[in-house]
Amino acid sequence: RKEVEQDPGPFNVPEGATVAFNCTYSNSASQSFFWYRQDCRKEPKLLMSVYSSGNEDGRFTAQLNRASQYISLLIRDSKLSDSATYLCVVNDDTGFQKLVFGTGTRLLVSP
Amino acid sequence: DAMVIQNPRYQVTQFGKPVTLSCSQTLNHNVMYWYQQKSSQAPKLLFHYYDKDFNNEADTPDNFQSRRPNTSFCFLDIRSPGLGDAAMYLCATSSPLGGGQPQHFGDGTRLSIL
Numbered sequence: 593r594k595e596v597e598q599d600p601g602p603f604n605v606p607e608g609a610t611v612a613f614n615c616t617y618s619n620s621a622s623q624s625f626f627w628y629r630q631d632c633r634k635e636p637k638l639l640m641s642v643y644s645s646g647n648e649d650g651r652f653t654a655q656l657n658r659a660s661q662y663i664s665l666l667i668r669d670s671k672l673s674d675s676a677t678y679l680c681v682v683n684d685d686t687g688f689q690k691l692v693f694g695t696g697t698r699l700l701v702s703p
Numbered sequence: 704d705a706m707v708i709q710n711p712r713y714q715v716t717q718f719g720k721p722v723t724l725s726c727s728q729t730l731n732h733n734v735m736y737w738y739q740q741k742s743s744q745a746p747k748l749l750f751h752y753y754d755k756d757f758n759n760e761a762d763t764p765d766n767f768q769s770r771r772p773n774t775s776f777c778f779l780d781i782r783s784p785g786l787g788d789a790a791m792y793l794c795a796t797s798s799p800l801g802g803g804q805p806q807h808f809g810d811g812t813r814l815s816i817l
Contacts, residue, residue, distance in 0.1 A: 596745075600743075624804075626805055633791070633813070634810070634811070635793055635808040635809060635810050635811045636746065636793070636808050637808065638805045638806075638807075641805060679745065689734060689797040689799065689804055689806060690748065690751075691748070691806060693745035693746050694745060695743070695744060695745045696745065
């Protein structure tokens, strides 16, 4: 079983749509969680951290369910510029910031 | 205002010819990481430095070495690149202060092997 699992997609949605991505992780001791965005042939960029209480940043909402070891990202009112790969990332907290990446979910927003 | 800078952005080398990729940071972070990312795959951690302490991942080939002469700079040396080493190499930094600190990535170096 992969440590961090994501649906690779692609998710094809029209502009303005709401889209949700899910992610599961295997290490129940994981303490911190992130969503990164990666554009084609570019570096990953932090989109948002994910907190137990859930958090929102504009059109983006992230939620964490520790009991189910499940993380989600909701994007409302999709823009063309949201087209990218979204990486679910878990910090294994083995004494330093060892990040474990999912393989990413690709989002394509069309006009 | 680039904070993690990788050079070069693109590197072409010949099969078996040693190559060095560089990374510098202006964040004064203690921890620096090197990742390898192949097409459609997740970034794979090769090793990291916590200050001067080097930590190698168990499955990182011996062909890959690293140097960190000071806080700001870190180098990835590939002693004898093979065709399978063609990939994007990402440098990242983080602060070890508490949990939940994200990593900051450089633009990456895309390595091609002829």
